[in-house]
Amino acid sequence: MTDDQSSVEAAVTLGLFAAWALHDTEEVLTTARWIRKNVPRLRERWPDVPERVWRLMERADGREFTAAVGVMAGIVGAGAVAGWASGGRSATYQAMLNGFGAHGLLHIGQAVAVRGYTPGVVTSPLLVVPFTVWARRRLKRAGVLRPGRARDVVAGVAWAAAATAVSHGVAHRLVRPRS
Template structure:
């Protein structure tokens, strides 16, 4: 008989085999009050996302104006209120994914997709700033906070024997892109009247 362990609620529970007085065997259940590594990693991932998106809440409206000038249309401009609502909606998705990850020891497909997508999203932040040749929303905390948080979560999955796969990154990229579009659509639907209009220089 061997010790059986699991962490259904983020806390490790082990069934330890013991010999009974009658010569048979029984299991003693031992519950660890320490959170599992995956739970800690999931919390770290959400905390990193939260810090990163606080930066985006305050800076995305300015970045949207840069994008509007480049595209020649003010349809992409967002107000601070719209930015805040869209990011809050994304937070629901990220938070739900992290809860699922903690409860399933990182086996949740939603958690794996969101984790891989957030990690890859760091590259898009850097690439966007290079393209614009200026600061864009989220650039500071993407490599300094979001990337380390994602790497901690990735390392925990590897340690647990279920490393992220390239397919997780593909699924995560598609999921987060679609979620961002839907979040901004909803924010415009509810707060569209407050969207500022900017003058686009004619060339």
């Protein structure tokens, strides 16, 4: 182990991947069924949402969603390893950690908006948000946490959005190859 790696425990950096995997297991197990059951009701409740959004949601079947999660596993795993290798200093790792926490808050907000269960809402307040807060505290205690600025939150959310878009794009091509 290098001096950089000893800055924070592996649980802080590699734990991001473990927490993400548990959270996304909930999503894999619930998303396809939830979409089939709830999109008609949501479509009626929010008629101003563009029809294209509803069609995209309905198109995402279980296989494609699971493939997207597999692609995201590689992205999150690489970020967690970058965090571990740098002792938590990696800007990529810290952006991923911030994005993961913001992602958990988004799940909670979605559940509030639909007034019920949404995929990922169980593990968000029990795992995603607490892990993010705990890991940030450990990084701060080790003196490696980058100062928390609004642009860091934006960078974390941007990272999560971009990684999600890439994952779903790759999954779509893998599951539904062009003829």
